[in-house]
Amino acid sequence: MSNISKPARRLLHTSDVHLGAFDSSGSDQETRDKHHFYFTRVMDIAIEEKVDFAVIAGDFFDNARVYEETLQFASDQIARLDAPVIITPGNHDHVGPGSVYDRFDFKNETPNLSIMRTSDGETIHLETLDVQVWGRSHTEQLPDFQPFIDPPPRGNAPWQIGVGHGHYIHPKALLHHSFHIREQHLIDSQRDYIALGHWEQMTRVSGGESVVAAYSGAPEGLGHVGEIGGRVLIVDLHEDGKVEITAHSVADKPSIAHDDIPILEALIEGP
Ligand SMILES: [Mn+2]
Incomplete structure (x- = not known):
């Protein structure tokens, strides 16, 4: 019984939005609004692309001191x-x-939002979608925290996502930086x-032969996002089990297809 088909699903993957980065920096409203506009675009793309989840x-x-209006904006x-x-x-x-997440009643204001709450790891089962999403949250600044070390086995839903x-850390890289994620962790996650x-x-990174893994990068970088940055990833989970990602621009640059998204070949300096 190989080739059991799975339900086709589509998700949006974003990260490092840094909402509220300019709240306490003495920046004007225009600067704050411009930064936040990019997240509006992220949600536009999620809606346009009819994703099943994000x-x-x-x-x-x-940070945890962002303005109340930033929390409301995010929720809306x-x-x-x-x-x-x-x-x-x-x-x-x-x-x-x-935590910034304790400052706002997301549970009632944003019922479609789930926030992972533990560094031990947890699985969110999207039952109607046949998807399970597993991840570990940061609880504070712990340099030794390794998000994917010893991941639990796959769950019983057809689609298994890790976040x-x-x-x-590239296999050939020297050890430095915090919060290490290794290729072997990703392979082991299955x-x-x-x-x-x-x-x-x-960028994509290597998860071995069978695991597709990628950084979405920031929709708008506070630093350098590079020529292919300023994007969000649309991930298609195909019926035959194939996973395909497409990088959509939050501005008006062309999309980048799966095979044209570079896989990390050498250490790129992180933040
Ligand atoms: Mn970070």
């Missing part, structure tokens, strides 16, 4: 999508004591797709 792979908010934008949205918090928007926020965050640059 994942935000951490650093959605820039996510609520525009008539589909589940999952956030796996990163180092800038960690959960636990002092994590950290620094991919997930169909791994949605990564922490880098502002969009």
Whole structure:
């Protein structure tokens, strides 16, 4: 019984939006609005592309002191999508004591949003979609935190997605940076797709032969997003099990097809 077909699904993957990055920096309203406009575009793309669900792979908010209006903006934008949205918090928007996510009633204001809440890892089962999403949240700034070490086995839903926020270490790279993610972790995860965050640059990374893994990069970088940056990823989970990603621009640049998205061949400096 090979070739059992799976239900075709489509998701949007974004990360490192850093909402509120300019709230406390003395920037004017125009600067803040311009930054936030890019997340409006992310949600536009999610709606246009009719995604079944969306994942935000951490650093959605820039810090825990963002303005109340930024929290409301985020909630309103996510609520525009008539589909589940999952956030796996990163180092800038960690959960636990002092979390930005405890400052707003997302549960009631944004019922389509699920926030992962533990560094031990948790699975969110989107039952009507036959999808399970597993991830570990940052709880605070712990440099030794490794989002994908010893992942639990696949669940019983046909589609298995992993989400994590950290620094991919190329097999040939020297050890430095925090929050290590290794190729072997991704291979061991046996997930169909791994949605990564922490880098502002969009790139695929190697998860071995069977695991497709990518950083979406920031929709608008606070730093350098590179020529192919400023994008979000639309991930198609095909009936035959194939996973295909397309990078959509939040501005008006052309989309980039799966095979044209570079796979990391050497260490790219992370933040
Ligand atoms: Mn980060």
